[in-house]
Amino acid sequence: MSSSTSGIKLDQSTRARIKQAAAALDRTPHWFMKMAVLYWLQRVEQGSTATEMLIDGDIEADARINSVLGRQKLLSID
Template identity: 45%
Template structure:
């Protein structure tokens, strides 16, 4: 399986939260981010889905409408 690098822009406060959480469990921020992505995808792809997904989609739609005006 090939690997690729993806970039994510985060504010400083979020970056520090990730670093702090990773340190607390004796892992790297990279490891923590990958695990979060894997776990989120598993939940998203499961039969249950994500309870917060409709709210996220509604928020994205509102942001698109605001940007257009």
Template identity: 45%
Template sequence: MSVTTLGIKLDGVTRARLGVVSKKLDRTPHWFMKKAILALIEKVEAGAGIEVLVPVEALAQDTMRHSIARRHAVN
């Protein structure tokens, strides 16, 4: 199995929160992020839609760079 490193941009506040919750669980931030990503993948694979993952109110604030369909519609 090939392994590729992916990057994620986090603001300072989110990065600090990640550090706090990771320490609280006695785990690394990498472990926490990987578990969170895998949990979301499993939800979507089980049939969850975007409305299950993101509150409907927040969807209106979604920017074009976060929606593949919107991004392709503009190009």
């Protein structure tokens, strides 16, 4: 099985939190991040929406910042 690296940008605080969480589980940060991605991927594949997966207070801010459709609408207005 071939694999490649896919990177995400994380601030230092988030990286430290991942390292602590992984250590608490006696796992590597790589394992922790991979399991997180696989968990969310499975939820989406089972039909969950972003609204269902986010905490109520985070929905509006997340949609404003991360919605691909929302960003496309903003770009088409200009």
